[in-house]
Amino acid sequence: MFAFIVKRVVQSIFVMIVIAFIGFCIKHQIGDPVRDIVGISVSAEEREALREELGLNDPFMIQFGRFLKNAAQGDLGLSYFFKKPALEVILAKAPATIELVLVSSLFIIIFSIPAGIFAAIRPRHWFSRFMMGTSIVGVSIPVFLTAILLIFVFSVELNWLPSYGRGETVNIGGWQTGFLTIDGLIHLILPGIALSSIMLPLFIRLIRSEMMEVLETDYIKYAWAKGLKPGRIWLLHAFKNTLLPVITVGGVQLGIMIAYTILTETVFQWQGMGFMFLEAVERSDTSLLVAYMVFVGVLFVVVNTVVDIIYGLVNPMVRITGRK
Amino acid sequence: MGRLLEVDNLEIKFALRFGDLTAINGVSFTLDKGERLGLVGESGAGKSVTGFAIINLISKPGYISGGRILFQGRDLTKMSYEGVRQIRGDRISMIFQDPMMTLNPVLTVGTQMIETLLAHRNMTVRDAEAVSIEKLKKVQISSPEQRLKQYPHEFSGGMRQRIVIAIALLTGPELIIADEPTTALDVTIQAEIMDLLLGLCESENMGLILITHDLAVVSQVTEKIAVMYAGKIVESGPTERIINDPLHPYTRGLINALPEVAEPGTRLNQIPGMMPTLTSIPKGCSFHPRCDYRLDVCETEDPEFIYLENNKRRVSCHYWKNK
Ligand SMILES: Nc1ncnc2c1ncn2[C@@H]1O[C@H](COP(=O)(O)OP(=O)(O)OP(=O)(O)O)[C@@H](O)[C@H]1O
Ligand SMILES: [Mg+2]
Numbered sequence: 001m002f003a004f005i006v007k008r009v010v011q012s013i014f015v016m017i018v019i020a021f022i023g024f025c026i027k028h029q030i031g032d033p034v035r036d037i038v039g040i041s042v043s044a045e046e047r048e049a050l051r052e053e054l055g056l057n058d059p060f061m062i063q064f065g066r067f068l069k070n071a072a073q074g075d076l077g078l079s080y081f082f083k084k085p086a087l088e089v090i091l092a093k094a095p096a097t098i099e100l101v102l103v104s105s106l107f108i109i110i111f112s113i114p115a116g117i118f119a120a121i122r123p124r125h126w127f128s129r130f131m132m133g134t135s136i137v138g139v140s141i142p143v144f145l146t147a148i149l150l151i152f153v154f155s156v157e158l159n160w161l162p163s164y165g166r167g168e169t170v171n172i173g174g175w176q177t178g179f180l181t182i183d184g185l186i187h188l189i190l191p192g193i194a195l196s197s198i199m200l201p202l203f204i205r206l207i208r209s210e211m212m213e214v215l216e217t218d219y220i221k222y223a224w225a226k227g228l229k230p231g232r233i234w235l236l237h238a239f240k241n242t243l244l245p246v247i248t249v250g251g252v253q254l255g256i257m258i259a260y261t262i263l264t265e266t267v268f269q270w271q272g273m274g275f276m277f278l279e280a281v282e283r284s285d286t287s288l289l290v291a292y293m294v295f296v297g298v299l300f301v302v303v304n305t306v307v308d309i310i311y312g313l314v315n316p317m318v319r320i321t322g323r324k
Numbered sequence: 325m326g327r328l329l330e331v332d333n334l335e336i337k338f339a340l341r342f343g344d345l346t347a348i349n350g351v352s353f354t355l356d357k358g359e360r361l362g363l364v365g366e367s368g369a370g371k372s373v374t375g376f377a378i379i380n381l382i383s384k385p386g387y388i389s390g391g392r393i394l395f396q397g398r399d400l401t402k403m404s405y406e407g408v409r410q411i412r413g414d415r416i417s418m419i420f421q422d423p424m425m426t427l428n429p430v431l432t433v434g435t436q437m438i439e440t441l442l443a444h445r446n447m448t449v450r451d452a453e454a455v456s457i458e459k460l461k462k463v464q465i466s467s468p469e470q471r472l473k474q475y476p477h478e479f480s481g482g483m484r485q486r487i488v489i490a491i492a493l494l495t496g497p498e499l500i501i502a503d504e505p506t507t508a509l510d511v512t513i514q515a516e517i518m519d520l521l522l523g524l525c526e527s528e529n530m531g532l533i534l535i536t537h538d539l540a541v542v543s544q545v546t547e548k549i550a551v552m553y554a555g556k557i558v559e560s561g562p563t564e565r566i567i568n569d570p571l572h573p574y575t576r577g578l579i580n581a582l583p584e585v586a587e588p589g590t591r592l593n594q595i596p597g598m599m600p601t602l603t604s605i606p607k608g609c610s611f612h613p614r615c616d617y618r619l620d621v622c623e624t625e626d627p628e629f630i631y632l633e634n635n636k637r638r639v640s641c642h643y644w645k646n647k
Contacts, residue, residue, distance in 0.1 A: 218425035224381055225420075226440045226491065227413030240430045316430060316475040 008308060012301045017068070019297035023290040024067045027077075028060065030286060076291035081283045086291030090273060094295075095175045096166055097261050097272035103192035105254060108200050113239075116207025120215065120242075121234055123208075132208075135201030143260050147194035147267040154190060162187050164269035191268040195260055199253050206249055211242040243314050251307030255300045328396065328498055328531050329355040329378070335390035336373055336382060338602070345602045347373050347386065349555045355548075357498065360525060360532040362542030362563065364578065365552035366599045371535045374552070375501045378533070379412045396498070414444040417492035419502040419521075423484035423509070427476035433487055434472030440494050459490040463520060482513040489521060499531040506541070518545060539578055543567045551575045554600055554610040561637030571632075571639040573615045609642065617643040 051057055055066065070076070076086045119128040155163035167187035169176045178184030214220060215238055223233045258274075265274035273292060280288040336348035348370045355361050363371045376382050378393055380400055393400040395416065400408060412418075420426040427436060437456035438449060445452070453472065460468035463486040476484060485505060492500050502521065506514040522545050525532045534546055542549055543563055550560040551574065559572040570576045577595035597614040600606060606613055612622040621642050629638040630645055 218420055218422065219428040221381070221383070222418070222420055222426045223428065225379060225412055225418040226443065227409050227411070228439060228443050229409070232439065232443075237428050237431070241428070244430075314430065316432075317477055 004312060005309075008305050012305060015301055016294075016297060020068055020071055020294055021064065023293045023297075024064050026293075027067075027286055027290045028063070071294060076294060077287035079280075079285055079288040079291075081280070081285045081288070086288045087295070089276070089288060090291055090295050091174075092176075093271065093273045093276045095177060095272075096270060097258070097265070097274060099178055100188065100191055100195060100261060100264070100270060100272060101254070101257055103188045104195040104199070104257060107192055107196040108203055112200055112203035112207055115204045116242075117211060117234060117239060119204065119208040120211035120238075123212065128208075131204060135204050138197060138201035139205075141197070142263075143194060143198055144263045144267050146197040147191070147264055150190050150194055151267070161190050163190065166271060191264050191270055194267070195257060195264045198260065199257060202253065203246070203250070207242060207246055210245050211238055214238045214241045217241075240314065244311065247307055247311045247314065251304050251311075254303050254307070258296055258299065326357045327354060327394075328357045328359070330394040331374075331378070331391070332394065333391040334374065334377060334388070334393065336370075336377055336386055337389040339385040339387065344389070346389075347555050347602055348377070350391070351552075351555075351557050352391075353548075353550050353557065353560060355499070355531050355533065358525075358529040358531055359548065360522075360534065360546040362539075362546035362549045363533060363535045363552060364537060364539055364542055364549060366537060366578075368554075368599055368601070369552040370555045371537075371552055372503050375418075375503050375533060375535050378501060379416050379418065380408045381412070410444065413440055414495045415497050416499045416501065417495070417497045419485075419488050419492055419500060419505045421504040421508055423481050423488055426488055427484055429476055432473055432475055433479075437472070437487075437491055437494060440491055444495055455494060456490070459493045460487070462493060462524065463487070463490045465490070481509050482517060485509060485513075485517050486520070489517075489524070493524065493528070496528065497530060499533070500525065501533045501535070503535045504537075505534075507536070507538075514541075521545075539567070539582055540584065551578070554605055555602070556610065556640070558611065558641070559637075559639040561633070565633065565637060571637075571644055572611075572641050573617045573643065574611050577614075609640075617641075619643060619646065 055063065058066075074087055076090075078084070079086045079089050082089050115131055118125075119131055122128050151163040154161045165187060166176075166178050167183035168181040169178050169184055170180045171177075172180075178188055220233065220238055223237045228237070261270075261272060262274035262277055264270065265272045266278055269275070273296070277289070277292050279285075280292065331351060331353050334348055334351045335346065337344040337346050351370075351374055353361065363374065365371055373382060373386065377388055378395070378400065380388070380403075382388070388401050391401070395411065400411070403411075427433070434453065434456065437459075438452040441447060441452040441455060442449070456472060457468040460471060465471055465483065465486055471479075476487075479487065489505075500521075505521065506517050509517060518541060521532070524530070532546070534542060536542055546563050548560065549563050549566045550557045551566070551572065552558070553574050559566065559570070559575050566575060567579065570579050574595070577593075580593040581595060595614055600610060600613075606623075608624045609615070609622045609627050612618050615622065619642050625642070627640040627642045627645065629640045631638045
């Protein structure tokens with residue numbers, strides 16, 4: 001287990017350096033820190049002096065080294081629009097996004113597991129066929145369309161659920177949470193469903209197909225031959241083996257969901273990182289964009305590491321040998 | 325000696341898209357308490373399907389389409405699901421071919437043993453653990469207490485098959501069905517496992533159905549043999565009689581193909597040709613295209629059983645009928 005963690009950390013650091021490098025290239029090519037600091041009404045000579053002072057005329061790799069050093073200390077540059085450190089801006093927006101992703105993940109886990117298991121053990125049942133049919137439709141409707149449809153039905157027509165914003169939030173040690181108020185929770189429902197709308201059908205299909213494969217194996221046939229009760233065979237013997245590939249894919253999909261938050265947050269006016277990202281694009285706030293990229297990269301790596309550790313806990317083979 | 329199992333005119337079909345295929349066609353045999361039967365035949369003869377049918381566990385789309393399976397006088401084909409479940413793994417245990425695939429890779433050996441007991445007995449986990457340890461000792465696994473906490477991948481193939489045998493012993497069954505229990509193992513370990521199984525069957529007075537295509541093993545372990553060909557039993561009787569004086573041309577072919585029988589330095593005497601697939605079973609005697617003793621009637625008429633030697637033997641062959 002220890003060797004396994006060390007290996008993961010080394011891998012993560014490598015991934016982070018690559019992400020930082022890409023981010024830095026973008027910043028180097030299209031960003032202009034001088035504009036960020038002084039605006040456009042300053043003469044060319046003064047700009048040049050400032051460039052020299054900021055080290056912007058240094059060789060590329062030296063600048064990259066400086067960028068890495070600063071980033072490692074949590075300094076991701078200044079946001080041109082907010083006139084604040086980019087990381088500070090992001091950290092203020094992150095809770096909204098993280099809570100949204102958590103709620104969506106929860107929806108996915110709660111619904112895909114029973115649905116996937118049912119579809120695997122009763123593939124000919126009308127409900128399984130119905131789910132397989134609708135899941136194809138679900139996967140192919142874009143997230144923003146789902147979001148707009150949800151708003152139209154549940155907010156505009158039925159007037160049951162709010163259509164935008166986070167509602168009432170509570171500040172706990174700098175973390176604005178919507179989990180602690182009824183209003184906050186109600187506001188999470190529609191965006192949560194919209195964000196899970198692509199992954200949920202994907203997961204149902206994934207769990208179904210993996211589980212059907214497991215159900216064909218000798219060890220499941222043997223479990224029947226031992227006279228075990230069906231519930232134990234399906235939920236313990238088969239599902240635990242199904243989990244392994246599902247976790248692997250699931251980790252990656254969770255990361256992809258962060259990308260979908262940009263669409264969801266924009267439609268629901270959700271004040272999170274995704275919403276901020278689109279605003280930053282409109283304002284050409286390069287530092288903030290790069291900071292977002294690096295931050296999401298870190299998040300991605302952390303999530304994947306956690307997923308790998310869970311995988312190791314489920315799969316006895318990993319614990320002993322430290323390999324995947 | 326009481327009758328343990330009676331398979332009577334068993335018929336099994338596979339429901340395929342283009343219609344039902346008959347895989348087992350009128351198979352009958354009996355087993356007394358503590359008796360050992362070898363079910364032999366080439367690949368595809370229907371040995372495994374017959375074995376699994378006894379505990380009503382034929383893989384989809386197969387189903388029992390006729391006949392009876394009386395276990396201790398009760399017909400398993402007419403029993404409720406729960407009734408059969410209570411017999412599986414309790415009164416009848418199975419041993420599968422490949423021990424590397426039989427145990428669940430993500431559950432400890434202890435879990436897989438204890439759950440078997442708990443599925444059939446009203447007992448505490450602690451008691452189930454004690455029984456498991458006792459049975460692991462019986463199959464000569466050292467330090468069984470620690471072994472219970474380990475996962476299958478921490479054991480060699482031979483060790484895993486010992487564990488599977490220990491699981492089979494847990495509930496003290498009347499019958500063990502072993503489907504090629506040693507074919508997946510190293511040659512050196514095969515004999516060890518076979519000896520262990522035979523010893524346990526004798527000491528615990530358990531019946532055994534040994535499915536294999538290895539006549540040499542069968543001759544050492546079992547008291548009776550049933551030879552299967554293309555979904556039917558073509559000859560059956562006491563092991564010693566069948567090995568020493570085979571009647572059916574197919575049985576003769578199998579015995580001549582044994583390495584011990586061939587002259588040293590000569591090629592093995594393979595039976596020419598292949599067993600027909602389910603879709604191409606020939607008319608008349610299914611073996612006639614490969615048979616050296618073929619008569620005209622073999623091509624048109626399915627042979628009936630001839631009973632010999634005080635009804636202890638039977639063979640279905642026109643050649644012997646006309647003798
Ligand atoms: N799931 C299935 N669907 C269709 N046909 C099947 C299925 N399982 C088995 N059969 C057919 O049933 C026949 C008997 O198969 P079985 O597995 O009993 O053979 P066997 O005698 O055990 O052979 P082997 O020595 O290879 O294990 C074969 O012809 C096989 O093609
Ligand atoms: Mg077989």
